[in-house]
Amino acid sequence: MGRIALHGVTKNFGDTEVIRPLDLEIEDGEFVVFVGPSGCGKSTLLRLIAGLEDVTAGRIEIDGTDATGVPPAKRGLAMVFQSYALYPHMSVRKNIAFPMRMAGIDKVEQNRRIDAAAAALNLTDYLDRRPGQLSGGQRQRVAIGRAIVREPAAFLFDEPLSNLDAALRVGMRMEISELHTRLKTTMVYVTHDQVEAMTMADKIVVLQDGVIEQVGSPLDLYREPRNLFVAGFIGSPKMNLMTGDEAVRRGATTFGIRPEHIIASPSEGLWQGTVGVSEHLGSDTFFHVHMKDHPAPITVRAGGEVSLHHGDTIYLTPDETRIHRFDVQGMRLT
Amino acid sequence: MATKASRSAARVMIAPSVLLLLGWMLIPLALTLYFSVLRYNLLMPGANPFVGVENYTYFLTDPAFTDAIINTLLLVGGVLTITVLGGIALAILLDQPMWGQGIVRILVIAPFFVMPTVSALVWKNMFMNPVNGLFAYLAKAIGMQPFDFFAAAPLASIIGIVSWQWLPFATLILLTAMQSLDSEQLEAAEMDGAGPLARFRHIMLPHMARAITVVILIQTIFLLSIFAEILVTTNGGPGTASTNLTFLVYAESLLRFDVGTGSAGGVVAIILANIVAIFLMRMIGKNLDT
CATH class of the missing domain: 3.40.50.300 (P-loop containing nucleotide triphosphate hydrolases)
Known part of the structure; x- marks a missing residue:
């Protein structure tokens, strides 16, 4: 016992x-x-x-x-x-x-x-x-x-x-x-x-x-x-956390989306950004995407063999069913 | 030191110091050996004829020699026992967190900085003197007869004084050993059900073993040649009760002006010290290997 x-x-x-x-x-x-x-x-x-x-x-x-x-x-x-x-x-x-x-x-x-x-x-x-x-x-x-x-x-x-x-x-x-x-x-x-x-x-x-x-x-x-x-501690790579207009539009102070819940596409999507560092692990590729009105880069998981390079334009679409919303105190909103 | 040229250059450059050190050691040793086979007494000037091993026979058959050997062993053994046991106890005590730790540690180490003649004189005149000493005063205060340390127990008194001088050294070395003991090991032992005594026996003592051998080795080297403390307190007496080998050599050569026998005694002392050294090195070697 x-x-x-x-x-x-x-x-x-x-x-x-x-x-x-x-x-x-x-x-x-x-x-x-x-x-x-x-x-x-x-x-x-x-x-x-x-x-x-x-x-x-x-x-x-x-x-x-x-x-x-x-x-x-x-x-x-x-x-x-x-x-x-x-x-x-x-x-x-x-x-x-x-x-x-x-x-x-x-x-x-x-x-x-x-x-x-x-x-x-x-x-x-x-x-x-x-x-x-x-x-x-x-x-x-x-x-x-x-x-x-x-x-x-x-x-x-x-x-x-x-x-x-x-x-x-x-x-x-x-x-x-x-x-x-x-x-x-x-x-x-x-x-x-x-x-x-x-x-x-x-x-x-x-x-x-x-x-x-x-x-x-x-x-x-x-x-x-x-x-x-x-939210920030559990999960690897870390969850992306965004404030500002994108969060307010979703009724929250901060909203988070995990790298694996964002769809990356070279041609169309909700957000537009440029590819910064990319980490090719074989099974997965992680892109650090820089967006115009968001200071920290957004991490995105894509398939193993997506070929996008530093400086390319990339479009991101978050899976709206998998977003996490937090209030001013940082507590989860349901 | 890779190429042939640099290696031979190194040898050439190192040669002067090696030669100097060799000379420093070999010339006195050779002279001592030479004097030890001569009849050479400063009170009888003139010819110093070659007498072979006569000086050695004289020195070794002198009843004072046996006494001196026993006294030397008692002195070394007694001081080692006291300082090692006391050092372990003090090291463990000083390792405990306490108020004023820094000052206490400095106080404990202080006796080591007092030179032997001075500390022996302080002990002789201020503590152990049967008339004016502190111990005599204390004894009289409780109605007891003052104890005449140097007359009644000369060797034990000297052992006490020398132990007082060397206890700080042992404590210092053993304390640093204690401080290098991983506290997680003690905690693991505590969780494994070891009480304070078992932790001391199974964790602390084995951890300190190496430091203890170092203390024994270094102290033995110095304790074999204790001289000043004997000279200023008992002068080797009463009789030969506190004469050790070093003091006997001194007495032969400088009190009786017999350089030949003194040198023979010196050679005997060298041989005995080397025997002790061989034993110690074996012990250390075994302990330092692991």
Whole structure:
């Protein structure tokens, strides 16, 4: 079981309020991702759940019992750190065994769990090496192994992939997702990368300045961002946001349209602009289009093999059913 | 340094300093070896005949020699134990966030800047003196007999003084080691269920192991040649109770004016220091490899 509930949790560092009063429910077996720009308090929130920081006010419940004052080791949670935090002087085997050794689990059971974890994580050949002799991805797996053997109620991941190169990151992302489907244990995952959030999460929690901006499934957030911040943060490339006449005509202060919901044509369309930078990815092409009365370039997704070049005239037509409208406060209009 | 020409040019240019350093080392060593096989006493001028290993036999069979060896080992061992254990404790304490951290750290390091003769004299006259010393005063204040440190426990007193001087060094090195410990490792251990003692035993101590070996190595080099503290406090006495090898060589050559035996003692000291060095280098090598 791994149900975590936060009630009115706040955290201050001195005079700065890092987490404003915040409520959140994490269901058993859910994969929850905290996402937000750096300094938004997402790591602090995770550390509050882990017990590595004390809450300033509020209550944290794990499986229905109050865990606010419970020391980290007694909460039944396992954490994977950004730097992996492996013990450099111990072999991989000893690293993985450490939490069980501290819990006083007998040797036979220890070895059984180590072997099972090593087999699951492809670490069997590396058990006698030191962390210093492993690659980044392998170290990451050792850190996960050390978390698995504790059989925790929930896993906490603090930006675990940010030290890996791009290719490895995609691979590890899959492995962690697969691990979640296999173990069906609650996972709380912190990242600043919205792609990781979209691909892995059952539920995304978007944070900014210590406030939850929106909670929902990846597609909810994609389809109906609650405010301008979420609209700009979720989706890659970013949603185009326009103000002025175009917005007023649609009854909003700001309106947004995603690059993939604009039809680009060399001959006809609603808006006229010139092509600036174009990014050819093979499967897709992204054009940055400059329009006369709109300062920021509009990003448009077109098919992979559209041949338009820098300086060409392009016509854009937004899909009016997929536009997002926001009021003066930046909240979504329905 | 890629071409043949530049390599030989480098060799030519480096040669003077190498020769200078070699001369600096080899000439005194050769002279010491030479004197150690002569009967050479400044009180008996005249011929200095070659006597072979007589000086060595004399030095090594002198009962003071055994005492000096034991005292040297006790002095080095005692100071190392106190400074390493104390250094670990102080480093962990000073690593805690606290008010006035900067000033406290400077205060802790201060004894290291006091020169050995001065600190030994301060300890001898202001603290350990059985009549005027602070400890005597404190003892009398609670109605106890003042303890005559240098008469009753000369070597232990010197160990105390030297430890006081070297504790800051150990603390400084170990504190920097503590500060380089990744806090995430401690947090991971905390989440893994390790209490404060287990964290110290399994995370902090292994992390500091390398720094501890460095402290032991450097201190041993300096502690083998402790001299000033003995000279200004006990003069090696009472008897030979606080004479170490360095002081014995001094006593032979400059108190008894026996240059030959003094040189022999010097050679013996060099050999012993090298034996210690070999052991230490092995230990360090093992620790620095990983």
